[in-house]
Amino acid sequence: MPELPEVETVRSTLAPVLRGRTLERVAVLDGRLTRPEAPEAVAAELQGELVADVRRRGKYLIVVFASGRHLLVHLRMTGSFQHPVAEGPDPHRRAVVTLDDGSDVAYRDVRRFGTWILLEPGELEAYLSDRIGGEPLERAFTTARFARALEGRRAPIKGALLDQRAVAGVGNIYADEALWLARIHPERPAGELDAEEVAALRRAIRRVLRLGIERQGATLRDYRDANGRAGAMQHEFRVYGRGGEPCERCGTPIAKTRVAGRGTWFCPACQAPPSGRS
DNA sequence: AGTCCGACCCGAACGC
DNA sequence: TGCGTTCGGGTCGGAC
Incomplete structure (x- = not known):
């Protein structure tokens, strides 16, 4: 069950894969993932975005784009990323992102609780502060x-x-x-x-x-x-x-x-x- | 405002 | 063996 340490570990393994890469092609295979937004619409918006960094707040993964937008990923119970992508069919694959180095990153989620939310520049802080409190490993958490x-x-x-x-x-x-x-x-x-x-x-x-x-x-x-x-x-x-x-x-x-x-x-x-x- | 509870999912474990 | 039932887990939204 991904809690802070698990999400942080995903972040630290995903960041070197994504940082500096452009999302050439995005396929969202499960309509629930981007709800209430349409999966094709979010996929289209993500295409062409350049990844500046991958961060974390609480249990949220934050893909930071050079454009100032953020993709907020919550893994909930069973969400995970895969790079390189395993061979063969995977009934639990919910999205595939093709990077400009030619490699694919897959997102899988057995129970389909996980969410992808695309935020426009400036929306991140309000979104997070409405939902989560202090970051426990930071000095400010006194x-x-x-x-x-x-x-x-x-x-x-x-x-x-x-x-x-x-x-x-x-x-x-x-x-x-x-x-x-x-x-x-x-x-x-x-x-x-x-x-x-x-x-x-x-x-x-x-x-x-x-x-x-x-x-x-x-x-x-x-x-x-x-x-x-x-x-x-x-x-x-x-x-x-x-x-x-x-x-x-x-x-x-x-x-x-x-x-x-x-x-x-x-x-x-x-x-x-x-x-x-x- | 704070708290509680059902809904959302689906595989595993269990009961018969 | 095979079927049906229960459980669990994070967050949200509605009810209290």
């Missing part, structure tokens, strides 16, 4: 800023992490890992964390995301970088998917529950539950 984003919120801290407003790029897996590292129970009301806990959570988020990037992301099933390589972060999970196994800190079996509608793993001993509850 404890004070994080605390302000959580202030007054009664939703469980895990839910606050999953909605991208407080901090961008954390999904189900890294949320569980960060909360375990910070010793915070996933159901604690977000606004009730004290300053020390917010600081610990910020550090934990940054630590698990950095490790995820170092390991080139986590491959549970589908995830691959743009060159087709799997990540290794799945070997570093302390709680995610490990129900019943002993906690590495205290030996208590890892518990599984459901928080904010998502499967949630935590240590019931070293992540203390909200006060007044058992």
Whole structure:
């Protein structure tokens, strides 16, 4: 499931392929990808664009064109890029881009949740700031800023992490890992964390995301970088998917529950539950 | 305004 | 073996 480290790994493998190249031909094979825009219309607009850079904000990939336009790609659950393109038919191929060096880049997405949105010059900042909060690995993501984003919120801290407003790029897996590292129970009301806990959570988020990037992301099933390589972060999970196994800190079996509608793993001993509850 | 929940998809895992 | 059912995951939009 691409979260920040996976998207960053895709970015770092896709950027050298695209940077400085012109999109000679674009075929969008799935109408859902560009909804509500017509796939042929977006494909036609992309043709001829020169790629200046490939960036990332939260879980969004941003193809920056020299024209000032941006192609915003969200991989959602199963989106991926492929370069070089695998031989043979692929029922999950949703778009193919031919570059001016003659090579093709394919976009595939089994579950078809992913989206491509073409933004005109000047539209990017507003689009992103309406949807996502601070970039957790940047200096500007301070404890004070994080605390302000959580202030007054009664939703469980895990839910606050999953909605991208407080901090961008954390999904189900890294949320569980960060909360375990910070010793915070996933159901604690977000606004009730004290300053020390917010600081610990910020550090934990940054630590698990950095490790995820170092390991080139986590491959549970589908995830691959743009060159087709799997990540290794799945070997570093302390709680995610490990129900019943002993906690590495205290030996208590890892518990599984459901928080904010998502499967949630935590240590019931070293992540203390909200006060007044058992 | 904040929070919750269903919709969007489809392959895998499971139950019978 | 084969069928049907359930699950999961990020984000959006509508309901509360």
